[in-house]
Amino acid sequence: MAVVTPAARAASSEEDKELLISGSEAVAEALALADLDVVTAYPIRPYDTVMQAIAKKISGGQLVAEYIVAEGEHSQFEIVKHASTVGARVFCGSSGVGWMYAMECLVVTPPLRVPMVCLVGNRALDDPGAFGVEHNDALVVRDVGWMLCWVDTAQEALDTTLIAYRVAEDRRVFLPLAISADGAFLTHSQALTMVPPKSKVDRFLPRYDRGDLLLHPDNPITVAPQANEDWVIEIRRQNNEAMARAVTVIEEAYADFRRVFGRGPENPWFEEYMADDADVILVGMGTISLSLKVAIREMRAKGKKVGLVRLRWFRPFPTEKLVASLSRAKAIGIIDRDYSFGSPFGSGVVANEIRAALYNSDRRPPLVSFICGLGGREVTLEDVYKAADMCYAAAAVGKSDSKTHWLGVRE
Amino acid sequence: MAALICEVVYRGIFQKNLAARITRGIVLSARKSGRWGIAFGRYGDSPQRNGIPAKDFAIVADTKEELEQNMARYEPKHVDVTVVVDDTLSKGVESWAWYGLQPINKLTVPNGTVLMTSLQSYESLLKDIHKKDAPYKLALIRAKASFSGLWVYKEDHTEARILGALAKIAPSFLSLDGVSAAISEIEWGSDLKVSSAKKAYERLESREIKLTEGNSEIPYSFEMPKWWEMREGVTIPAIPVGKPKEDGKGYVPERNPYFKKYTTRTMRPVINFDTCVKCTLCWIQCPDSCFDVMPDGTYDANMEACCGCGVCEAVCPVENCVTMVNESVFEDNASQWEMWRKDKQKYQTWLGEKIGDKKTTVRSHGFRFRGQYEKELEKGFEDGGGEITAGIPGENAEHKKI
Numbered sequence: 001m002a003v004v005t006p007a008a009r010a011a012s013s014e015e016d017k018e019l020l021i022s023g024s025e026a027v028a029e030a031l032a033l034a035d036l037d038v039v040t041a042y043p044i045r046p047y048d049t050v051m052q053a054i055a056k057k058i059s060g061g062q063l064v065a066e067y068i069v070a071e072g073e074h075s076q077f078e079i080v081k082h083a084s085t086v087g088a089r090v091f092c093g094s095s096g097v098g099w100m101y102a103m104e105c106l107v108v109t110p111p112l113r114v115p116m117v118c119l120v121g122n123r124a125l126d127d128p129g130a131f132g133v134e135h136n137d138a139l140v141v142r143d144v145g146w147m148l149c150w151v152d153t154a155q156e157a158l159d160t161t162l163i164a165y166r167v168a169e170d171r172r173v174f175l176p177l178a179i180s181a182d183g184a185f186l187t188h189s190q191a192l193t194m195v196p197p198k199s200k201v202d203r204f205l206p207r208y209d210r211g212d213l214l215l216h217p218d219n220p221i222t223v224a225p226q227a228n229e230d231w232v233i234e235i236r237r238q239n240n241e242a243m244a245r246a247v248t249v250i251e252e253a254y255a256d257f258r259r260v261f262g263r264g265p266e267n268p269w270f271e272e273y274m275a276d277d278a279d280v281i282l283v284g285m286g287t288i289s290l291s292l293k294v295a296i297r298e299m300r301a302k303g304k305k306v307g308l309v310r311l312r313w314f315r316p317f318p319t320e321k322l323v324a325s326l327s328r329a330k331a332i333g334i335i336d337r338d339y340s341f342g343s344p345f346g347s348g349v350v351a352n353e354i355r356a357a358l359y360n361s362d363r364r365p366p367l368v369s370f371i372c373g374l375g376g377r378e379v380t381l382e383d384v385y386k387a388a389d390m391c392y393a394a395a396a397v398g399k400s401d402s403k404t405h406w407l408g409v410r411e
Numbered sequence: 412m413a414a415l416i417c418e419v420v421y422r423g424i425f426q427k428n429l430a431a432r433i434t435r436g437i438v439l440s441a442r443k444s445g446r447w448g449i450a451f452g453r454y455g456d457s458p459q460r461n462g463i464p465a466k467d468f469a470i471v472a473d474t475k476e477e478l479e480q481n482m483a484r485y486e487p488k489h490v491d492v493t494v495v496v497d498d499t500l501s502k503g504v505e506s507w508a509w510y511g512l513q514p515i516n517k518l519t520v521p522n523g524t525v526l527m528t529s530l531q532s533y534e535s536l537l538k539d540i541h542k543k544d545a546p547y548k549l550a551l552i553r554a555k556a557s558f559s560g561l562w563v564y565k566e567d568h569t570e571a572r573i574l575g576a577l578a579k580i581a582p583s584f585l586s587l588d589g590v591s592a593a594i595s596e597i598e599w600g601s602d603l604k605v606s607s608a609k610k611a612y613e614r615l616e617s618r619e620i621k622l623t624e625g626n627s628e629i630p631y632s633f634e635m636p637k638w639w640e641m642r643e644g645v646t647i648p649a650i651p652v653g654k655p656k657e658d659g660k661g662y663v664p665e666r667n668p669y670f671k672k673y674t675t676r677t678m679r680p681v682i683n684f685d686t687c688v689k690c691t692l693c694w695i696q697c698p699d700s701c702f703d704v705m706p707d708g709t710y711d712a713n714m715e716a717c718c719g720c721g722v723c724e725a726v727c728p729v730e731n732c733v734t735m736v737n738e739s740v741f742e743d744n745a746s747q748w749e750m751w752r753k754d755k756q757k758y759q760t761w762l763g764e765k766i767g768d769k770k771t772t773v774r775s776h777g778f779r780f781r782g783q784y785e786k787e788l789e790k791g792f793e794d795g796g797g798e799i800t801a802g803i804p805g806e807n808a809e810h811k812k813i
Contacts, residue, residue, distance in 0.1 A: 113644035174643065213644045220649030227645070228455035228508050229485070234638035235645055242643075 016194040023186035026154040026193050027119050027179070028053030030161035032063040033201040037088035040068045040076040044098035045131055046121035046183035054091070073098045077105035077116075084114045085215040085223060089165065089208045092116060095183060096123030099137045109176045110145025110239055112224060113213060115168035116176040117161065122286070122337075123183045124375040132376015133182040135285060135338040139314075139349050145239045147177040147246060148315040150285040152271070154193040157181055159257065159264055160312075162205060166253045169208045172245040182337075184376055185287035196261055204260045247316050269318035271310040272325060274300065278307030280391040281329040285311045285350060288337060288372075288379055295384035306388050311350065319357045326354070327363040331395035333387045335370045335379075335407075345369060346404040366394035372407040383407040414472035414480075415441070415584040416487045417577070418518060419494040420504060422677065423456070423463035425558040426496050430458075432570040432598075433494060434469035436590075439597050440574055441471035443589035447478045453486050455508035459561070462675040462718060464504035471584055492580060493519045494573055497556035497677065498529035499738040501539040503630055505674045511632035512674065514541035521545030524580050524617070528554045528569065531739060533618055538742055542625035550617040552576055556677070568607035571599070575608030576615045587612055633669055660706035666716050672699065673744065676719030678735040681765050684709045684751045684758075686732045693723035693733060705748050714744035736765045 021029065027050050031039070041051040057063040066083070070076035073094050080090035094102060099120055109116055120138040124130040138148055147168065151157045160179055168177040181187050215223060227235070254268040265271065273293055275281050282292055289310040299306045309325055311318075326332050336348020343352055351369035358364045368391050373379040386407060394401050417437055421430040431452070438448030448471035452458065456465035468487055472478040481487065495501065495515055503512040516525050522545070529536060529551050536549070557569035571594055578587040591605045642648070653664035680693075687709045694702040694710045701716035702723070712723065719738060727733040751758040 111645050212642070213646055220651070221642075222647050222649055224645045225647060230455065230508070230510070230635065231641075234636075234641055237638040238641065238643050241639075 014197055014199060016196050019193055019195050020190050021154055021193050021195075022049060022053075022188055022190045023151070023154045023157045023181045024049035024119070024121070024188075025053045025190070026158035026195075027161050027181075028057055029193075029195050030158045031091055032057045033196065033198055034089065034162060034165050034205055036063060036065045036091050038066040038068065038080060038083040039091045040070050040079045042070050042073050042076045042094070042098065044073075044095045044121075044123075046123060046187040047093045047095040047098070047119060049121070049187050050093060050119050073102035074105055077102040077109070080116055081105060081109055081112065081114050084116055085112070085210070085213070087208065087210050087214050087216070089169070090116055091118070093119035093121070095121040096137050097126045100125065100140070103140070106141050106146070106176075107144050108224070111235055113174035113242065114176055115165075115174050115208070117164045117168055118176065118178045119161075120178050120180045121183045121187045122180050130375045131183060132374075133185060133286070133337060134374050134376075135180065135336075135349070138178055138180040139338055141178065142315055142349070145175055145243060146315060147173075147175055147243070147313075148180065149177070149313045150180045150182075150311065151186065152287055152289050152310060152312075154186070154189070154191045157186065158193060158195065159261070162201060163250075163253050163257055165208075166205050166256075167246060167249050169206075170249045170253075171209070171211060173242055173249050174213070175239075175242050175246060180286065182287040185290075194263075200260055204256060243316055247318075250313065250316070265312075267321070269311075269313045269321050270325070271308075271312065273308040273310070274305075275307035275309055275325060275328075277305055278328075279305045279330045279395065280333060280388055281307045281309055281326055281331075282333045282335060282384070282387060282391070283309045283311060283326070283350065283354065284335040284337070285314070286337065288335060291379040291381060292335075292384055295381045295388075298381065299385065299388060304388065304392075314350075314353075317353060317357065322354065323357055323361050327358070327361050327365060329365050331366045331368065331391040333368045333370060333391040335372050335387060337373045339371055339374065345402055347371075348404070351404070366391075366398060366400045368394050368401040369404045370407050371404060377408055380408060413474075413477050414470060415492070415581050416481060416490045417469045417492045417494060418487065418490045419467045419469070419496065420500050420515065421458075421465055421467065421496050422500070422556070422558065423458045423460045423465045423675075424561050425462060425677075426556075427458040427465070427561065428559065428564040429496060429557055429569055430465070430467040432564065433496070433573050434467045436570055436574045436593060436598060437469035437577065437585065438471060440578075440585045440590045440593040443592050444584070444586060446471045446473060446584060447475050448472070449478060449482060453508065456506050457508070460507075460675075461720065462677055464500060464506045464674055466506075487518065489520045490518045491520055491523050492577065493523070493525045494577075495525060495527040496569065496573070497558075498527055498531055498536060499556070499677045500674070501527065501529075501536050502738075503539075503541060503674060505631075505671055507670070510635060510669075512630040512671070514543070514630055516540060516543045516547060519543070519547050522547060524548045524550050526550045526552070526573065526576055526580060528552045528556060528572075530555055535739075537620070537624050538626060539739075540620075540625050541630060542622070542627055543620070544622065546622060547620055548580075548617050549620050550576060550580060550615055552611055552615065558677075568604055571604040571608040572611035575611035578608070579612050579615045580617075631671065656703065656706055658706065662704040663713075664700055664703070666700075666713075671715050672718055673715055676717055676738050678719045678721060679714065679717060679738050679741060680712050680719075680721070680723050680733050681736050681762055682710070682712060682747055683729075683732050683734075683762060684748060685755065686729050688729055688732075690728060692726040692728065696722050696726045698722060703748075709748065711746055711748035713746075714741075731766075734766050736768075740765060740768055 080092045084090045122133045124134040164177045257264045292308045296306045334351035336350045338348045340349050347369040419430045434450035438450045450469045453466045458465040470481050505512050559565040574590045578585045578590045594604050651665045689708045701713050702710040721735045724733040724735050
């Protein structure tokens, strides 16, 4: 829908450009390339950085889109939901308690099959009021039909945003998708990032076609009528099937992304780093991978065969592939940047999911769960060494540790 | 019979409190003989909507285990007694929660009982009640429908009468002593009510209904779609736009083919097309868009869509042009305008008969003037009839002829 401005035309060539941009700016680059139609904004740190970056794109003539400043997150998400039903490609986002304030709108989006793409700049939930990263904000929608993924770098943020529209707007899926980016570590750090030309994006990303669900005078429909117990379970079942179909669509999208852009992972679901021969595999999501990779290199130099699995996709959860990868190890350590008070073993959300995923497996290596880096606390190399040691200890006794260890907490 | 299962079919809002009192009364009466019981409503019904058919249930059993056995489902699939507290429900019911048109005796077990409050004859009722593939009993309490409002209850002893009648129908579960004790000790504490229950016990009329008796209409029904047959996105197709009636004149809107709404109706408008001034008010104001525009510019209330709310009568500026009449005197949903077009003289005679029927012109819901409540009670205790009014006193009653 965007008009091709002279500035945009000048920028387009067949070559990628290298720019020094933050994770948020990388998302904004992708949005301009994806020819976004409607974006809504309401400021909250760290998500607000993407909002500012989009505003600059529009004022600079690189993107023609409706930019609506809402009076709060609740309206912010409602507006894009409605825009999407009339066929607009939409973007939205928030952080921490802002995301929570939109909760009513977040839960109605999946059953209405609205392919909204959002950025969650991960932020600790109040109280205490804090800005640093925790993953609990995005994770609260894990059960209601949102696709959830975590990115690690500005490059991955840009690429994943393009992939997100391709997946969410696929007629087989039509589900909302939230991309999580760790507050500060990714949203506010500028890194060298390759920005593809529009011509490549056009070959990868088809236009959004809402088909028979388009709300339009030529296709008169009623959306979201009241229903009683005779209808609800069928509607939930439809949602479940769409989420199941998303698995194939995600794999197709990554394969096509590699074909068009010449980069991107072969395994969409998680990144494996020195995991092939590892005795101990550590698992985490987001920018925590940086400390883990550095620590792993140090430990490898000392002869400890430690590896990393960085989970990208949390919903749909890559159960079979992840189990196949992790069950090779002698012990697994899951590092959660979130909490789930009162949960089994007091573990974080990721550890409990992986424990459940392993249950049907013939080979279940001992599992140790950790909670670390809450509220944006630095995850130190010493934290990682400690975690690896505990995993080795569990491997030695051949038994999971039923205690969840809090790393980097003053005690 | 180790358990007694009763349903109470009632009108949303108008009889919501009445139905709850009846089912409570059943459980508390049976408790007097040591039975266990539960009273509950079908949650998916919408008892908060004027006139919409809804259901309450009461189950009583000898033991807690037997009670649980009958409770372990959303709602009973068969009932020993169907209690119907408004005889216009005998045409069948379509709530927003049960699909298609349910005959009023659908859940009644073979040789079970349909217990109804009605002033109509058996013959008249059996023109409306659908045929059943098993014999059953039709028991009548001679009273008009007891209607009130959302928060209130009409103290006309209908609940006591129903309990008294049930003591006759199912004496092994509800003895008259048990009912009397429950009324006086537990719930409503009134000797007058106990005597009402006893009167109903003595006066209850009952008749065996044979397989051959009843309305032979095949009730409208439809299949619920499977999950993969349903449109995605909680989306349903809108009702298409309508068409001109004939020769490009008039206009008939399309309507929901799956939900007819008319079983919500307890009164229907009858229209004098000769005096209609084509002002459009009924057509504009009808909350259910039930008026079809006729080629001559008059408006025909479509009886598949009319809920009988009476707004058309209230807004019509012409004396006696639109008059609400008790639904029980009509036997079909045929077009009044077509009847009028065919024979205007005959139509006027028909209209006069409907409006002039003293028994049936009685308003079946709402109160029209101060003191009507007391007058109705006074009359109701003796013969079940009510004060007869047409129109709204102080507004248009002096212009309405009975």
